Amino acid sequence: MREFIDTALVAVAGRDGTPLHLVFPQVFARNAAALRNVLSARGVEHRLCYAHKVNRSQAFVREACRLGIDIDIASAGELDSALGAGFPPTRIEATGPKGERFLRRLLAENVTINVDNRWELDRIIALAGHPAPILLRVSGFPGTAASRFGIPADEIDTLWPLLAANRDRVALRGLSFHLDTGEHRDRLRAVTTCLTLLESAWNAGLSPDVLDIGGGLRQVFTADPGAYDTYTRVLRTALLGDGRPLTWAGATFGYRVGDGSVHGIPVFHKYANTVPATAALAALLEAEIPGNHRSLAAILTDNLLQLWLEPGKAIADHAGITVAAVEFCKDLPDGTVLVNLDLSRDQVTPADQETLVDPLLVPAQPPPEHPAPLGVFLAGRLCLERDMISNRAVRLPFRPRPGDLLVFPNTAGYHSDLSAGTAAMHPLPRRLAVTRDRSTFTAGPDAGHRPAEEGPCAPTTTSPN
Structure with missing residues (x-):
């Protein structure tokens, strides 16, 4: 780049004008290959889905299709994009909140549906004319911030009888989660909860074989995270009136100024992250699951479980x-x-x-x-x-x-x-x-x-x- x-660049901008969004499919392919290598090196059966919503690029979608990775879509427009690029429905997963019109379309195409809430599940059961492949999205993990998405963890195992009674309408593939944080400890807590729920489903006579950990693998924006720390330190000083103002119209970026000091934390993106997505994924796979004394990778392989994940930012990084x-x-x-x-x-x-x-x-x-x-x-x-x-x-x-x-x-x-x-x-x-x-x-x-x-x-x- x-x-x-x-x-x-100057020649391209002169020819095509500006503004321009320029995408580099070869970098996209390299990022996807790096994540797959982490999974394959640990013998984990997996399904890597590119989260289409991070970018509208058709080049990225076609590159994902060529690479043999799957795709995560969250709208009818993204479904059209995936099908138009050649993805068969078996390689498409739908996440996010879904209205009835979208659900009907997904059922007609026989796309895997990641169910966000009880209403969606009830409508799928009512509308499906064949066993629709589904995942249940779990939320409400101990010590994790509340989320508007997913079914509370303490309600999941009450759904086993409903799913067992409607095997002709729904086929439970597994459980999923997506956290609005990249913190390792939060993801590990969610994994532990979902593994317990999967065991509960097996005991209820169901046969899910998928653990879906969503996305949230971070990007590395800078080679010098120290510069970020220096900037925030100097910014705090400037907000107190020491030196030339660094912000437009008194913007504080989430800091609160009072009593002669600066309080709170800024609302910046995680620009200072230094952990590549591959390292974060490897750390999760190698983490020992509490109470099990085995790594996540070992538990997945020993129990013939597939690991699904839907990175977007990590595949589009740089x-x-x-x-x-x-x-x-x-x-x-x-x-x-x-x-x-x-x-x-x-x-x-x-x-x-x-x-x-x-x-x-x-x-x-x-x-x-x-x-x-x-x-x-x-x-x-x-x-x-x-x-x-x-x-x-x-x-x-x-x-x-x-x-x-x-x-x-x-x-x-x-x-x-x-x-x-x-x-x-x-x-x-x-x-x-x-x-x-x-x-x-x-x-x-x-x-x-x-x-x-x-x-x-x-x-x-x-x-x-």
Whole structure:
């Protein structure tokens, strides 16, 4: 990616314009292979599903199909995307909350349904004309924050008689969970609870053989986590009025200022994480399950259990960037410099978060002979005060000029697609897929990407039922 930025980006942006979301399917493939290697090395039978919701890229979906991994979808649109890329229904799993129209579609396609709540289960039983493959999503684990998703753990074993009585309508494949945290201890508690519930299901005469641990494997954004710690320390000092303000319009990022001190924790994404997804997965597989004295990997293999997981961010880690052009710079009376971009805030970061990864300034013309570093704030293109791409001062190596490019790293995992604004009729950023053959880069429309090697999927054309 660095090579592409250094050698090809300016030409691509000149040809296709900006803003751009650029995705790198070969990086995506490398990330998926690394996770599979962790599982295979420990002899764990598994099903790795790419969580489609992290990015709308068709190139990623086709790459996943070629690689032989499966896909996790959460809407009818994502189902169409998966089927259109060639995924057979047996390799598709549906998660998240589902209304009746979506449930009918899933049943018609015979997709595995990860059941979020009791209403969904009742509707599946009422609507299914054949044994529909399902998982039950479990929530409410001891010591874990409350979640709006899943069926409380203490209610799961009351469902065994219902499932046993409706074997002609539902086929229980296993239990699942998804935590809104990447903490190892929380995931281990959820695993322990689900293993106990699986044993209860076996004792009730059911035969589930899947433990689904969801996603939540984190990304590694920075090679220097110390810089993150330094920034938060200096930010706290600046919020107390010591030195030049570092934030726009007094933003505190979740800190509370009072009594001469700064309280609380910031609402930043986990940018300081240093544990790769592969290491986090390996640590879970090697962890000893409380009361069992064996590792999770050993329990899975000894009991012929499959491990399912639906990583999204981890497979998209460093597999995408977002590029915007500088439109103009503006000097405010207090000395603040605003750099206006042809991009909106929610096209590079979830609207409620602040991006802490510094963008890269790529000059579209020769850089100044005597560059002078400066701090600036990045402003978006919407006629809204809140459309500040950075509410923190960003340090650039020199004052950018109209046409220069800013590259936002590692945006493929949710950052570019969690919410894409269409206000003021601005078009969405174009999405291109970038591939490399030896030292030559090719950038073309994402929807037209075709993997170089044939895989187990052949793209097809489908339409909703």
